[in-house]
Amino acid sequence: MAEPHELRQKGLRLTPQRELVLSAVRELGHATPEEVAEKVRRTHPGINLSTVYRNLETLENVGLVQHTHLGHGGATYHAAEELTHLHLVCGKCGSVGDAPIEVAANFVNALADDYGFKTDVTHFAVYGTCADCVLTDV
Amino acid sequence: MAEPHELRQKGLRLTPQRELVLSAVRELGHATPEEVAEKVRRTHPGINLSTVYRNLETLENVGLVQHTHLGHGGATYHAAEELTHLHLVCGKCGSVGDAPIEVAANFVNALADDYGFKTDVTHFAVYGTCADCVLTDV
DNA sequence: TAGGAAAGTGCGAATCTCTCGCAATTAGTA
DNA sequence: TACTAATTGCGAGAGATTCGCACTTTCCTA
16 A cells, blocks of 8 residues: 555545546446436435536546547546547437547548647547448438 | 528428528528527517527428537537538637548548448537647647 | 418526535645 | 645536427418
8 A cells, every 4th residue: 555546646635525436437438427426426425516527627637537528518528548439429329339549540640731730539529320320211 | 483482492481580590500600509699689689599599400400500519518500501611629729620521531431331330520520739739839 | 362270489487517606624744 | 633725515606508388470271
């Protein structure tokens, strides 16, 4: 136990709520703040929604989690170490698929070369129609 | 004047509000519902915000306008015929640049070939850092 | 061309999501 | 152990969108 907790290494105080929020994000994979709160409440019923929002923001500032936009309005959070894929959101069925970021490598390079734009492909989802719905489509 | 109005062709009733919303979207290029309402109110002060929302949705259903997500929460609306470019949103300065959809052609094809996913590149913005901010960046 | 059904509008209330202020609590430090 | 600053809980508040409902308007039909 000589090594400091990862949260402490980032200069954050170690509170039960903070740890719970972080582990909830890690366990859930994709999660909205609301879902994180719900998950945390299973073991810690008293936790406040504001606290969840604030901790997600704090954890994002130190790089432990990141958010992406999968649709409509709400952001969804991921553990930073899992953000190695992009999201394929289907507009018909609402499913969220994954694809390795390498698929977008050429696209990212083209934007960098032609526009000097440095793209973060994981921040927004890729919207469209999934394979199943393309087939089902009338 | 023998040919029916484009709204009627789509099976919609022709109301002044509807026409105003549609032409506002066309004139504005990118616009949030709030901006559309503001624009319409210059000539038709009484129009209700609910009506704007409802008409945007209706017009989207018949394919005359489309919405995209440029950031945070709010959707922005475009006339369908103008959606020929993708949006490069800078996370630092908030600027929104354009790029022709052709830049994404390979990317779109790769997703189609590998995952059967039919991508609508214009629906979500492409997030990253614009050329100016990349230079300015420390 | 008048009459009426159905679509559309205005209005206000209700939701949902997220942010803020403030007082009480707690972690980490000396 | 005592102190200070960070953190939490809670309730209020802001912004965006949706909904119900009564009234109005469009457009089809006789």
